[in-house]
Amino acid sequence: EAGVxxxxxxxxxxxxxxxxxxxxxxxxxxxxYWYQQAxxxxxxxxxxxxxxxxxxxxxxxxxxxxxxxxxxxSELNVNALELEDSALYLCASSLSGTGNTEAFFxxxxxxxxx
Amino acid sequence: GDSVTQMEGPVTLSEEAFLxxxxxxxxxxxPSLFWYVQYPGEGLQLLLKATKADDKGSNKGFEAxxxxxxxxxxxxxxxxQVSDSAVYFCALWGSGSARQLTFGSGTQLTVLP
Numbered sequence: 616e617a618g619v620x621x622x623x624x625x626x627x628x629x630x631x632x633x634x635x636x637x638x639x640x641x642x643x644x645x646x647x648y649w650y651q652q653a654x655x656x657x658x659x660x661x662x663x664x665x666x667x668x669x670x671x672x673x674x675x676x677x678x679x680x681x682x683x684x685x686x687x688x689s690e691l692n693v694n695a696l697e698l699e700d701s702a703l704y705l706c707a708s709s710l711s712g713t714g715n716t717e718a719f720f721x722x723x724x725x726x727x728x729x
Numbered sequence: 730g731d732s733v734t735q736m737e738g739p740v741t742l743s744e745e746a747f748l749x750x751x752x753x754x755x756x757x758x759x760p761s762l763f764w765y766v767q768y769p770g771e772g773l774q775l776l777l778k779a780t781k782a783d784d785k786g787s788n789k790g791f792e793a794x795x796x797x798x799x800x801x802x803x804x805x806x807x808x809x810q811v812s813d814s815a816v817y818f819c820a821l822w823g824s825g826s827a828r829q830l831t832f833g834s835g836t837q838l839t840v841l842p
Contacts, residue, residue: 621772648829657834658773658818671829705772707830717763718822718830720773 617642619708619721627727628696636691636724640708646670647689648709648718649681653702661704664689665711696728731756731823735833738816742809742840750804750836752793752819760821762786762795762802763830767816776804776817809840 620639628634640647649661660673664683678694687708693700703725707718736751754760761780765773777786779795779802786793791806802819819833 650830658830658832660829660831663829673829707773716822717761717775717778719775720765722772 619706619719621704621706621721621724623724624722625725625727627729630696630698630728632696634693634696634700634726634728636693636704636706636726638689638691638706638708638721640687640689640706641719643710644708644719645687645711646709646718647683647687648707649689649691650705650707651675651702652705652723653699658705662691693726698728701726701728731760731821731831733819733821733831733833735819736836738835739837739839742838744811744840744842745808746840748804748806748809748813748838750817750819750838752802752804752833754800754802754819754821756800756821756823756831758823759797760823762793763820763822764791764793764802764804765818765820765832767818767835769815773818809838811840811842814838814840 622637646665650658663671681691683689703723705723707720709718710716732755734753763778764776766776777788779786782797784795793804816835818835820830
């Protein structure tokens with residue numbers, strides 16, 4: 616069974632441009648989470664999507680946005696890129712609902728803003 | 730809100746040494762607790778988990794016990810190997826509706842031959 620897949624693996628953008636990162640969850644998972652891991656820092660929660668809706672959002676500016684498609688894949692968009700947006704962006708997926716479950720992570724997209 | 734405090738790194742050990750990485754948490758209700766591992770250049774892999782008090786999670790020789798009385802979930806391994814060198818993250822999954830994994834800051838472990 617395929618795990619969580621992210622594309623591209625690496626992305627280089629210029630300051631001010633827009634970046635689009637993609638995530639395909641594990642089959643049967645309807646929740647998708649996005650995290651930012653900047654160099655030397657821990658994982659910061661960005662967004663949670665479930666059943667096509669944004670359910671929760673971390674403390675990031677509005678230029679970080681995303682969506683979830685009917686097939687539960689997800690896209691993270693970062694507008695007006697800044698140098699400090701350079702980081703590893705990790706996507707995770709899980710089954711929906713509360714209760715005992717676990718999140719599985721993809722390999723990440725390394726975004727470099729120059 | 731929920732928070733996880735993790736032992737500061739980096740930690741350097743010799744092969745076959747005993748490993749403990751401390752993790753304590755603050756959360757309302759009854760969170761699920763996890764340890765994730767991140768090898769160089771890779772994403773996060775779930776190492777082990779525990780979903781209720783006194784549960785012990787174990788995998789690949791690593792163990793951690795959910796201690797509600799001390800709000801702790803310390804990671805241990807009796808004999809580390811060079812291949813265990815990685816960054817280890819303690820995390821909790823809150824029991825509230827705003828479901829998200831809250832991570833500790835990570836502990837870099839280096840095991841020397």
